[in-house]
Amino acid sequence: MNATVNIQDVYSGYKTSGLICKDQLSKHLPSQTSQKVYVGLEVPTNILSKDISSISDKEIDIQKESVLQDSINRINQAINDLRKLKDNWNGYESAAPNRKALDIAEQFVYHFHNKGLYPNHVAPSVEEGVAFSFSRENKYAIIECYNDGEIAIALHESGKEPKVWEISFSDSEIQDALEEINLFINEA
Amino acid sequence: MYRNGRPEDQCFLPEEKLFLRFQVVSDDGKVDVSQIKFYGQSVNREKYSKPYYILFPNFFHWGYGYLHVREIPDDIRGGDGIPIKFKVEHEPLEENYSHSSIYPYKSGKQYNPSRGRKIKLEYRTKMREKIRILKNPD
Numbered sequence: 548m549n550a551t552v553n554i555q556d557v558y559s560g561y562k563t564s565g566l567i568c569k570d571q572l573s574k575h576l577p578s579q580t581s582q583k584v585y586v587g588l589e590v591p592t593n594i595l596s597k598d599i600s601s602i603s604d605k606e607i608d609i610q611k612e613s614v615l616q617d618s619i620n621r622i623n624q625a626i627n628d629l630r631k632l633k634d635n636w637n638g639y640e641s642a643a644p645n646r647k648a649l650d651i652a653e654q655f656v657y658h659f660h661n662k663g664l665y666p667n668h669v670a671p672s673v674e675e676g677v678a679f680s681f682s683r684e685n686k687y688a689i690i691e692c693y694n695d696g697e698i699a700i701a702l703h704e705s706g707k708e709p710k711v712w713e714i715s716f717s718d719s720e721i722q723d724a725l726e727e728i729n730l731f732i733n734e735a
Numbered sequence: 736m737y738r739n740g741r742p743e744d745q746c747f748l749p750e751e752k753l754f755l756r757f758q759v760v761s762d763d764g765k766v767d768v769s770q771i772k773f774y775g776q777s778v779n780r781e782k783y784s785k786p787y788y789i790l791f792p793n794f795f796h797w798g799y800g801y802l803h804v805r806e807i808p809d810d811i812r813g814g815d816g817i818p819i820k821f822k823v824e825h826e827p828l829e830e831n832y833s834h835s836s837i838y839p840y841k842s843g844k845q846y847n848p849s850r851g852r853k854i855k856l857e858y859r860t861k862m863r864e865k866i867r868i869l870k871n872p873d
Contacts, residue, residue, distance in 0.1 A: 668767060687761060711853050713853055
């Protein structure tokens with residue numbers, strides 16, 4: 548049985564790993580191996596090219612650690628790149644993300660890691676701050692951490708009304724929000 | 736492209752295309768919300784512009800797309816229930832006659848609250864749905 552999971556190429560410095568969820572993988576992997584792959588991680592192509600049944604648990608665990616670290620590194624690198632961004636980066640006078648927004652964004656990375664949920668993109672927002680976005684098929688979610696310290700989240704499924712709310716910068720509210728994003732993005 | 740002394744033209748037909756540029760496209764093939772502004776989104780109007788003019792003067796590695804004037808979301812309400820309407824206005828620049836901006840109005844006045852991200856993000860998320868991509872970012 549060969550796994551066939553579509554992973555788009557990284558296209559810019561702000562792109563992080565593709566979002567691959569456990570239940571999406573389980574369509575392709577035997578149940579005993581699907582549980583070994585972290586939610587929200589890009590699956591290495593050397594795994595995808597193999598006959599899944601021949602991969603040992605140990606091999607998957609090693610790949611898992613490597614992929615997880617790579618995802619974290621890419622997100623942190625994207626945030627570091629945003630630290631170098633200048634005002635008027637878009638030609639429409641938007642301010643670059645400031646220290647407050649970037650510090651909040653860094654805290655989100657910690658929570659992404661804990662949740663095993665990784666954004667597809669890290670980008671500067673024209674509304675001035677840092678944006679993390681997630682998408683899968685026709686579902687899309689965005690977290691924006693603004694320069695004034697506010698945080699807003701939207702979930703949207705194509706053709707439906709978006710759900711939008713604000714949260715404060717607290718561990719519990721961030722964790723609740725990520726749980727809701729995870730359920731939304733990964734639900735069938 | 737240059738204004739060359741031409742006056743403003745505030746007549747927009749519903750079918751006229753409004754071009755805008757963006758740096759990020761989501762994996763679902765739509766413009767990322769982070770690229771869409773609530774107050775004063777800059778666009779180039781089709782009547783006086785070719786689509787790719789939106790990349791001038793130095794954003795040629797960015798993507799661009801369009802929506803029709805009639806597609807600007809019009810079903811947004813403030814927390815007090817008062818509707819927020821959006822209007823595109825021709826704001827020609829000397830080097831870009833087609834330049835226009837989309838502004839929110841509430842009770843007849845331009846509306847740009849310093850607080851209240853929820854309404855802004857709702858509008859921007861709906862706007863995203865309407866934008867068709869003509870060129871992806873490089």
